[in-house]
Amino acid sequence: MLTKVYGSAVFGVDAQVITIEVNVGRGIGYHLVGLPDNAIKESNYRIAAALIHNGYKIPGKKITINLAPADLRKEGSAYDLPLALGILLASGQISTDTVKEYLVMGELSLDGSLQPIKGALPIAICAREAGFKYFILPWENAEEAAIVTGLKVYGVKNIREVIDHFDKDQPLEEKKVDIEEVYYEQQRHAEHDFSDVKGQESIKRCMEIAAAGGHNIILIGPPGAGKTMLAKRLPSILPPMALDEALETTKIHSVVGRLKNTGLMTQRPFRSPHHTISDVALVGGGSYPQPGEISLAHNGVLFLDELPEFKRSVLEVMRQPLEDREVTISRARFTVTYPSSFMLVASMNPSPNGYFNDKDAPWSSSGTEMQRYLGKISGPLLDRIDIHIEVTPVPFEQLAETRRGEASADIRQRVIAARSLQTLRFRHIPNLHYNAQMNTRQIFTYCMLESASLKLLKSAMEKLNLSARAYDRILKVARTIADLDGSEKIRNDHVSEAIQYRSLDREGWLG
Template sequence: MLVKVYGSAVFGVEATTITVEVNVDKGIGYHLVGLPDNAIRESSYRIAAALQNNSYKLPGKKITINMAPADLRKEGSAYDLTLALGILSASSQIKAPHIEDYLIMGELSLDGSLQPIKGALPIAIKAQEEGFKGFILPKQNATEAAIVNGLEVYGVENITEVIDFFDKGEALERTVVDTRKQFYENLEHPEFDFADVKGQESIKRCMEIAAAGGHNIILIGPPGSGKTMLAKRLPSILPPMTLHEALETTKIHSVVGRTSNLGGLMAARPFRSPHHTISDVALVGGGTYPQPGEISLSHNGVLFLDELPEFKRSVLEVMRQPLEDREVTISRAKFTVTYPSSFMLVASMNPSPGGYFNDPDAPVTSSPAEMQRYLSKISGPLLDRIDIHIEVTPVPFEKLSEGRKGESSVVIRERVTEARKIQTNRFKNLKNVHYNAQMGVKQIREFCGLDEASKQLLKTAMERLNLSARAYDRILKVSRTIADLENSEKITGNHISEAIQYRSLDRDGWLG
C-alpha cells in the first residue's frame, strides 16, 4: 500500500516541502531513497524501538521510502515522526484518511517521546503558504510555529498522541498565539541602561548618532575606560523592532534552533559578542550544509567585536562584503544560500599592545611604531566601512564618585526613534533603504546636499586628512543623521564639522 506524508527541509531561511512516499509490499527489506543523510538513515532504529515501546511494530515486509524531490539533499533527525506515521499508515496498522492535510515533523526518542526540531518557524510559514490544514510538531516548538496565523498548530509530546489523533479521532490541543499582542507585550525593558554610565557624555552622543542612523562605530581607548559597558547598552536605545523585523530575525534564530527558550517571536534586538578566536566560517556562516553565522544571527541588531585587532585578519576581511551588501551569499557546487545580515557593527580596541595611548605617565607605554604596527592589523578598507571612529578616555574620579544619574536609555531612545521616523518617511519609496547608513551613492547625492560653505569645509578636511571617497560618503551619511536628530531639513557646517570629528583614525598625528 502506498501512502504520502509531508515533511519539510530548510535551506537558508526558507523551507521546501518534502513528500515522503511510503510503500509497503511483499518481500523483506528497508529501502530509504531520496538523498537522505546518515541521521535520516539511522531513523529506522529509532522508529523500530519507538513503535515497539508503544505496542506497534515495524512490519517485516519490503518497505520502500522515497523522499521527493529526490535530487534535494535531506538532513537531520526531524523526519522520524513523518516516516513513522507513513509506515504505520502504509502497513494498515492505523487508519489515517486525512494525513495528507497535515505537515508532520519531529525527532523520536526510543520511548516514543518527541525531541525539538530546528527551523519550525520557516516550516510553518511554508505550510501556511501551501494550504496545509495543520502542522504537527514537538511541543517545545509549538509556540514558535504558532506565530503563523491561519495554520492549526498542534504541539505533541509522544507519538501515541499523533496516532490516536489520526486513527481514533482523539483531539489534540491546539497552540494559539496572538502574535501582535505577544509582540507588543514583550517589547524589551532594557536590562542595561545608559543611566548607569558615569561621565562619557561625548561618547553617549556618538552612540545616539550611531543608533539614530544605524551607523557602524569603533571605540578606541585604554582598559577600563568603559568601551564594553557602552557597547552593551547600545541595543537599549535602538528603536523597538517592527513586527516584520521581529519575524525576519526569529526565522534566522529558528534555523539554528536558538528560539526554544524565547517562547515565540523575538521582541528584543539581538546582541552578539563572539570571542576573538572565532573562525571566518563561524562569523559569516557556512559549512557543508550552510548555517547562519554570527553576522546573520545579529541581523536587525548589534554585532560587538571586542578587542578588534586580536581577531584573525582573514576573519575581519570576510566581513567587508556583508557590511556593504547587508546580506551574505554562501555558494556550494549544487546550491546557493543567501542569509540577511543587516547589523550594526560596534567594535572596540586598545590603541596599542600595552593598552594605553602614547602617554609617558601610563602604566605600560608603547612607542608610536608599536602602536602603528598594532593598528595596522586592521585593514584600511574595513575601517572605511566604519562610519564613526571615537576615542574613549578614562572617567575621572569626580565623575565616578558623583551620585547624580545620567540620562536614561528610555529618553535617548525617544530621540532616536523620532530621527528614525524622519528617515522612514524619507526612504518610503525605496525598497532596501530604511535608515541613513543604508544609503547608496545615488541616495547620498539626493538627500545630502551641501551649501557652498559646507562644501568648502569638507574639501579642506578631505585634503588635510587624505580621506578616501568612501570616508567622504560616510561623513555625509553621519551629518545627515546629526541633522535628523536636530530635525533639520538641511545639512549645515556644524553638522559636517561634528561628523568630521568622528573620523579619529583618519587624523594625522593621532598617534602623537
C-alpha cells in the first residue's frame, strides 16, 4: 500500500515542502531513498522503539520510503514523526483520509515522546503558503509556529496523541498566539538602560548618532573606561523592530534552534562573539550551511570586544557583508543567502597594554608598538566603520554621583524622530531605510554641502589623510546629526562634529 505524508526541509532561512512517500509491499527490507543524511538513515531504530512502546510495530515486509524531491539533500532528525506516521498508514495499522491536509514534523525519542526541532517558523510559513490547513509539531515549538496566521498549529508531546488524532478522531489542542499582544508587551522591557551610565556624555552623544543613522561605531579606550557597558545599552535606544523585522529575525534564530518555548522575538538581538571565533562561525557556513553570528545579529547589534584580538582572516570576511548587508554561501549543489543587516559596534584598547599616551598609566607603549597593534585591523575594514571615538575613564566625582543619567527611553524618542525623517526622505527608494545604507549616488543627492562646509571637509581630508570611503562616511554622519537637529540642510557645525568622529583614523590617532 502506498501513502503520502508531508514534511518540510529548511534551506537558508526558507523552507520547502517534502513529500514522504511510503510503500509497504511483499518482501523484507527497509529502504530509505531521496538523499537522506545519517540522522534520517538512523530514524528506523528510533521509530521502531517508539512504535513498540505505544502498541504498534514496523511491519515485517518490504518498506520503501522516498523523500521527494529526491535530488535535494535532507538532513536532521525532524522527519521521524512523518516517517512513522507514513509507515503506520501504509501498513494499515491506522487509517485516515485527512493526512493530506497536514504538514507533520518532529523528532522521536525511544519512548515515543517528541523532541523540539529547528526551523519551526519558516516551516510554518511554508505550510501556509503551500495551502496546508494544519501543522503538527513538538509542543516546545508550537508557540513559535503559532505566530503564523491562517494555519492551525497543534503542539504534541507524544506520538500517541498524533495516532489517536488520526485513527480515533481525538482532537488536538490548537496553539493560539496573539502576535500583536506579544509584540507590544515585550517592547516595554529593556535589560540595560543608559540611565545607569555615569558621565560619558560625549560617548552617549555618539551612540545616539550611531543609533539614529544606523552607523557602525568603534570605541577606543583603556580597560575599565566603560566600552562594553555602553555597547550593551545601544539596543535600548534603537527604534523598536517593526513586525516584519521581528518575523525575519525570529526566522533566522529558528533555523539554528535558538528559540526554546518562545514565540516572536521583539527585542533587537545583541550578539557578542568571543575573539577566538572562526570565520565560518562568524559569517556562517559549514558543509551544510548554517547562519553565523552576523546573521543572528540581523536587525540588531554585533559587538566585537577587543577587536585587534580577532584573527585578521575573521575580520576580513566581514567586509562584504558590511557593504551588502547579506552574506551568500556557495556550495557545489546549492547557494544560500542569509540577511546580515546589523550595526557593528567594536571596542579596543589604544595599545597592547591599554594605556597609550596616558601619563598616569602604570606602564606605557611606544608609538611603534601602537602601530603594530593597530595594524591588526585593515584600513578597508576601519573605513567601513562610520564613527571612531575615544573613551576616557570616568573621574571619581562622576562615579560617586547619585543622580541618574538620561534614560534610554528619552534618547530613543529622539532617535525615532530622526529615523522618521529618514523614512520619509527615502520612501521612494526600495531597501533604503536610514542614512548608513546610502550609496554614493544617494549621498550626492541628499548630503549637499555649502561652500564653507566643503572647505572645512577638504582641509580635514588632507590633514588626516582620509580615504574616499571615509569622505562618504563623514557626509552620512553629518546628515544624521542634521536629522537629530531637525534640519533639512547640513550646516557647518554638523560637518565639524562628524569630522571629529573620524579623528581616530590611524594617522589622526598617532598625531
